[in-house]
Structures are given as structure tokens and as C-alpha cells.
Amino acid sequence: MKQRVSALLREKLGREVVLEKPRDRSFGHFATPIAFSLAKELRKSPMLIAEDLASSFKDSSEFSSVESVKGYLNFRLSEDFLAEYATWALENPTAFAKQKKNQKILLEFVSANPTGPLHIGHARGAVYGDTLYRLAKHLGYDITAEYYVNDAGNQIDLLGLSIQLYARENILSEIDVEYPESYYRGEYLKDLANGAKEHFGIEILSDVSRQKELAMWAKDKVMEIVVDSLANTNIHFDTFVNESGLYSDWDRVMKKMGDNVYEKENKLWIKSKSKGDDHDRVVVRDDGRPTYLAGDIVYHNQKFERGYDHYINIWGADHHGYIPRVNAAIDFLGYDSSKLEVLLAQMVSLLKDGEPYKMSKRAGNVILMSDIVDEIGSDALRFIFASKKSDTALEFDLAEFKKQDSSNPIFYIQYAHARIQTLLSKATVSREDIENANLKNLGENADTLLFDALLLPEIVEDAFSSRQVQKLPEYLKSLAASLHKFYYDVRMIGTEDEAKLLKLLLVVALSIKTGLSLMGIEAKDRMLKEEE
RNA sequence: GCGCUCGUAGCUCAGCUGGAUAGAGCACUGGUUUGCGGUACCAGUGGUCACACGUUCGAAUCGUGUCGGGCGCACCA
Known part of the structure; x- marks a missing residue:
């Protein structure tokens, strides 16, 4: 419009x-x-x-x-214009608010290390990324959702060590097990240890020389847990790229970097300072082990070789200092680093009983994403995270987060949709009459509601192009409010305008349903009543 | 110290490519059924848009500075 x-x-x-x-x-x-x-x-x-x-x-x-x-x-x-558009939308519900954009986008998000289950901080980036993905898909972009698996480096060794430590204390019942400060803790180690025992035999739990083998097996198991908890939140990825699989390409990629790579102090560096970074950066240590950046160089080379028009990475805000060196590497590889857009998802901090609650993977007191989903449901979780502007640090009370009443607007919106379904089921005219009704002379209230419902396409476009996902939930909230108000102002069933009023509601329902599905939430046809 | 980022109602947050009286939800107060689920609706209380200066016919929105919070400043990921 x-x-x-x-x-x-x-x-x-x-x-x-x-x-x-x-x-x-x-x-x-x-x-x-x-x-x-x-x-x-x-x-x-x-x-x-x-x-x-x-x-x-x-x-x-x-x-x-x-x-x-x-x-x-x-x-x-004019009424004609609105009525025509609404009728078209109802006849082509799957095409409503859709477009056909001609751009190939690679969207990388979550990419959490496969050393433990996702916690509540990961959930924000995950929801943000998946919502962007759905919006882009709807707008007709050729977009791919990708997860980069950091399955090389220290943290994987640490995973093997952590499983053995857990097993020695809890399965082999050793006393005086000494824990280094950096090892991982958490319930999931129990399952991993028991699983390893079954798969390899009990010896692997204490054989230090088999730590690596154990870790490589365990990280795949952890990825299964991660993928599973994402799926429970309606988040799916098209592709997974393993860091460990990238290094076979190392020599070729280094050659591509040309003289932007140099050796000093027996280490390999890139000249990132010349591209605005604070320092040149080490990519290979003096003992020959690559740094984290090394993996990212090969990975981004591979991304650009796959030939997309645009690249989006969603990172936690604590990684923002990392952007200049990755951009530098992309330029050195001969690609246009302005094609890479890094979106930062700000930190999520928790309050418990009014006090800051510090999570640490290593202290084992993390709040898992899957626990929250079990408690409040995927819909509420998604709605809460999608409603907040991604570049604002978010603080919330755990107790608040668990509330399931009207303070969470997802219920308010679902109720609006369910209310429409109820009215339709009570209709005294046929579905055909409703669909063929003429949406004219509706009166001012109805006219306003119709216009609001038809605004969805603009919102979707705007939300994606500005990367401001929260505009969609904002819109749905206000549309639901208009609907509830309309319901109280205008009686529909049994009136002579019944058919066209219900047709109007069909348009509203279409917008709500489409909008919710773009957030990975399914519209409900009825609400469960409290008590029986 | 340097860099990035945020600072809007008691709380959680929208609004920010400058534009008509600054918005919502929660909380608080008071109302609403002979009418389709009151899980709703209506009304009210509550704001120097952190502060200062500047640009402009016009600034919550742009610029500079100050103060305050978060994050980063690794050969950790």
C-alpha cells in the first residue's frame, strides 16, 4: 500500500x-x-x-x-482500494506480504561452541537470527542459515578432560580428584560420561591418552543436544560448517593472502593494523597451533568462494572488537568486506531476587535455554527476545521471566486470534457468503481495523531491512489491541453486516497468523481455559 | 587510558533516515455484562526524553562535550 x-x-x-x-x-x-x-x-x-x-x-x-x-x-x-487489496489477500493467503527479492544471503548465527548445551544468553541471538531468517525468506531472499561449529582448539580438549574428571569422581568413585579452574561442569557431563562408557568401554574414562578421542566423540553428541534444543524453539539451520574440516585448505588460503601475512618470532601474523585494527594479529603460534582467527580466515574465505551477494553474522556484543581483524582478512583475500554485515546481539544479564546472577559455564550454574523453554514454552521465549531491540543490553528477573500471565503479550495476541476463530464458528452465514462479502461501508471503526490489518507487508519489509525485528511484535500487539477494542464496540453475529464484518476479521486473523509464523510461533485457534 | 554501545513514566521497553499534543505493557486508582470466552474493554495518576552547548523554521531523533551503566582492548574462544 x-x-x-x-x-x-x-x-x-x-x-x-x-x-x-x-x-x-x-x-x-x-x-x-x-x-x-x-x-x-x-x-x-x-x-x-x-x-x-x-x-x-x-x-x-x-x-x-x-x-x-x-x-x-x-x-x-479509498474504500475500493482497501477492499480490493483485502480480497486479494484472502484469496492468496500464502502470497500475502510476500515479495521476490533477487539477492543471495548467507546468515550465520548461534555458532556456540560444542562444549555444552545452549544457555539463555545464546537464546537471544538464536531467536534474533531465526526471525531475520524467516522475514528474509518471506520477502523472497535466497537466504541460507548456517551454524559454524568450533570443533577445534583448546575448548575441545577441555571437554574431553572435563568428562574424565566427572567420571573419575562420580562413576569410578575416585577420591581426591583435582579440578583445574578451567574445566566445564554441568549435568550434561553425566550423560556424556555414561554414553562414552557404553560406546567405548569404561577404560576411556580414565585413560588420559584417549582424551582427544573422547572429546571428538563428545562434541558430536553435544551438537545433537544443541540442535535438539534449537528445534524445540522452531529454529533450524540449512548448513553446518565444521572448523576442523577447514584446515586442509590452509596452504592455499595463505597463498591467497599474499604478502599480507608475515613471519616474526617464529609465529605467523597478518597485517590487520594496516586495515584499521589496533594490532597485527597472530594466526599461527610458535608451537604451530593455529589461533581462533586462523579458523575464521579459512571459514570466511570459504564463505566468499561460495558466492553470496551479502553476508550477515550475528555475534554476541562481547565479540565486537573482533570485527576489524575479520574485515582485514577478507580484504586481504581479495574480497569486498563491505559485503559482510556483523550484527551484535547485546548481553543478557539476569537478576535473581533483585541481585545480579552470574552465569558461568565453568561454574556449572548456567540457566539453560531448554530449561526456560520447558518452563514458559517456546512461544513466550521467542516473543520476549524478539520484542527487544537487539542492541540494548537486556536485564530481567528470573521470576518475571517465568510469569505466564498477561504481562507476556504473546497471550494477548493469541487470544485475539482465538477470539476471531470463536466468532467464525458462531457465524449464522455461510463461509462462502463471508468470502464474497463486499468490504464497503464498514463504518469508521472497521475501516481503521482493516487498514491496520493490511499494514503487515510494510512492517515485514521494514523490520527486515532495518534489522529491527522488534517492529513485528510491536505491530502484532497493536493489531490485537485494535481487534479486542473492535470486538467490544461492534456486535457482529446476527447483524445484517455479519458477512462483511466477519470477512474483515478474516483479514485480521490472516495478518496475525502470518506475523506470528514469521516469529516461529503458531497461531492458536482456541485458548485453554484455566481450570478444567 | 582507548574503542564500541546504551541512558525515554516506579519497572520492562517502543519511538531515533528531524516534523503535528512523547507511546505501550506491567504496577497503581476508578469504572464497564440483559452483547458473540471479562485471559477483555474504558478512563485516570505518572515524563526537565541523563546533562550542557550547537545546527535548524522545527531536536527524544543530527553534531560536540560532560556524567553514568554495559562490553571489549589475547598468541581464550
Whole structure:
């Protein structure tokens, strides 16, 4: 709709026009302050310009009125235009708000180390990434969701060690097991230790020389746990790339970097400082082991060789200092680093009884994503995280998070959808009558609701292109509110307008359902009643 | 110290490519059924948009500075 209106304006004025939502709906559907910016050039008062423009739209069929108010230009779409659009949407529900973009995007997110289950901090990036993915898919982008598995390096050795330590104390009942500070703890080690015992035999639990073997087996098991808990939240990946599989390409990639790599102190460095990084960075240590960055260089080379138009990485905010060196490496490889967009998901900090609650994988007191999902459900979790702007640090109380009442708007939205289904089931007219009804002369309230429901395509486009996923839940909340209000203001069943009013509700339901599905949430047809 | 980022109602957060009286939910107060699930609706209380200066016809929004919070400043991932 908005596109249509801007196109008309562009034609008329020969320039791009900023369209905005009027503060008050009585002003119309769209508004523009264009007259203010024209005032200077034309040396006329904004009021006069707006008047002139308004009268020039008198004959257009898209608008029922175009008015100038205090220099603003307010547009009201015609009933014909809205009715036609709504009818089209109902006839093509799967095409509603869809587009066909011509761009191949690689989206990498979560990419948590396979050393333990996902905790609540990972959930934020996971929800954010998956929502972006769904939006992009709907908008017709050719997008791939990828998980980078860091299955090489110290943390994997540590996993093997941690399993053995757990087993020695709890399965082999050794006393005086000494724990280094950096080992992992947590319930999941128990399952891994028992699983290893079954798979390899009990000896592997105490044989230090087999730590590596144990770790390589365990990290795959951990990945199964991770994938499983993501799936429980409706998050799926198209591809997984293992760090350990990338190093066979090492020599070729280094050659590609040319003289941007040099040797010093028996280590290998890249000249990232010349690209704005604080220092040059080590990629291979003097004992020959590659650093974390080494893996990322090979990985990003592989990404760019696969030939996408655009790359998005979602990282935790604590990795932001890492961006310059990765960009430097991409440039050195001969690719355009501006094609890589890094989105940072800010930290999630927890409060428990009003006190900051420190999670640490190594202390074993992490709040697992799967625990929260068990407790409040995937829908509520997704809604909460998708509602927050990703670049704001988030703080919440654990108790608050567990509440399942109206303080969580997902229930409010679901209720709106369920309410519509109830009304439809009580209809005294046939489904066919409803679908064929003419959406005209609905009255002001209904007209407003219809317009709100048809706004979804703009929201989806905006939410994705600005990477501001929270715009979708915001919209759904306000649409649900409009619906609830409408329900109280207007009686539908049994009235002579029943068919067209229910058709209007079908449009609202379509928007809610489509919007929720873009957040990985399924719209409910009925709410479970409390008590029996 | 340097870099990134945030600072909007008691709380959790929207609004930020400058534009019409600063929004929502929660909390608090008071109301709403002869009407389709009251898990809802309506109304009210509550704001120097951290502070200062600047740009502008116009600033929560842009710029500079100050203060405050978070994160980073590894050959850890």
C-alpha cells in the first residue's frame, strides 16, 4: 500500500517523498511533511504548497481524500482500494506480504561452541537470527542459515578432560580428584560420561591418552543436544560448517593472502593494523597451533568462494572488537568486506531476587535455554527476545521471566486470534457468503481495523531491512489491541453486516497468523481455559 | 587510558533516515455484562526524553562535550 502511495507521489512531484504514519488516525492513513521542505525552494509558505498539492490529487481513485492541515499533507485511502487489496489477500493467503527479492544471503548465527548445551544468553541471538531468517525468506531472499561449529582448539580438549574428571569422581568413585579452574561442569557431563562408557568401554574414562578421542566423540553428541534444543524453539539451520574440516585448505588460503601475512618470532601474523585494527594479529603460534582467527580466515574465505551477494553474522556484543581483524582478512583475500554485515546481539544479564546472577559455564550454574523453554514454552521465549531491540543490553528477573500471565503479550495476541476463530464458528452465514462479502461501508471503526490489518507487508519489509525485528511484535500487539477494542464496540453475529464484518476479521486473523509464523510461533485457534 | 554501545513514566521497553499534543505493557486508582470466552474493554495518576552547548523554521531523533551503566582492548574462544 505504502509503496503504491509513494509511487503516486513520486510521479506527481518528481522526487522521493517521506511517508509517515500520522500521530492520530483521524488525520488519515498516511501523511507527509513534504511541504515544509519544499517551502524553502519554492519560497512559498508550507500551507499554500500543501493546499496546492492536495487539490491536485482530487481525481485519483486510490484516495478518498487528500487534505492539507497546518502544512502537512494527509492521505486517506479509498474504500475500493482497501477492499480490493483485502480480497486479494484472502484469496492468496500464502502470497500475502510476500515479495521476490533477487539477492543471495548467507546468515550465520548461534555458532556456540560444542562444549555444552545452549544457555539463555545464546537464546537471544538464536531467536534474533531465526526471525531475520524467516522475514528474509518471506520477502523472497535466497537466504541460507548456517551454524559454524568450533570443533577445534583448546575448548575441545577441555571437554574431553572435563568428562574424565566427572567420571573419575562420580562413576569410578575416585577420591581426591583435582579440578583445574578451567574445566566445564554441568549435568550434561553425566550423560556424556555414561554414553562414552557404553560406546567405548569404561577404560576411556580414565585413560588420559584417549582424551582427544573422547572429546571428538563428545562434541558430536553435544551438537545433537544443541540442535535438539534449537528445534524445540522452531529454529533450524540449512548448513553446518565444521572448523576442523577447514584446515586442509590452509596452504592455499595463505597463498591467497599474499604478502599480507608475515613471519616474526617464529609465529605467523597478518597485517590487520594496516586495515584499521589496533594490532597485527597472530594466526599461527610458535608451537604451530593455529589461533581462533586462523579458523575464521579459512571459514570466511570459504564463505566468499561460495558466492553470496551479502553476508550477515550475528555475534554476541562481547565479540565486537573482533570485527576489524575479520574485515582485514577478507580484504586481504581479495574480497569486498563491505559485503559482510556483523550484527551484535547485546548481553543478557539476569537478576535473581533483585541481585545480579552470574552465569558461568565453568561454574556449572548456567540457566539453560531448554530449561526456560520447558518452563514458559517456546512461544513466550521467542516473543520476549524478539520484542527487544537487539542492541540494548537486556536485564530481567528470573521470576518475571517465568510469569505466564498477561504481562507476556504473546497471550494477548493469541487470544485475539482465538477470539476471531470463536466468532467464525458462531457465524449464522455461510463461509462462502463471508468470502464474497463486499468490504464497503464498514463504518469508521472497521475501516481503521482493516487498514491496520493490511499494514503487515510494510512492517515485514521494514523490520527486515532495518534489522529491527522488534517492529513485528510491536505491530502484532497493536493489531490485537485494535481487534479486542473492535470486538467490544461492534456486535457482529446476527447483524445484517455479519458477512462483511466477519470477512474483515478474516483479514485480521490472516495478518496475525502470518506475523506470528514469521516469529516461529503458531497461531492458536482456541485458548485453554484455566481450570478444567 | 582507548574503542564500541546504551541512558525515554516506579519497572520492562517502543519511538531515533528531524516534523503535528512523547507511546505501550506491567504496577497503581476508578469504572464497564440483559452483547458473540471479562485471559477483555474504558478512563485516570505518572515524563526537565541523563546533562550542557550547537545546527535548524522545527531536536527524544543530527553534531560536540560532560556524567553514568554495559562490553571489549589475547598468541581464550
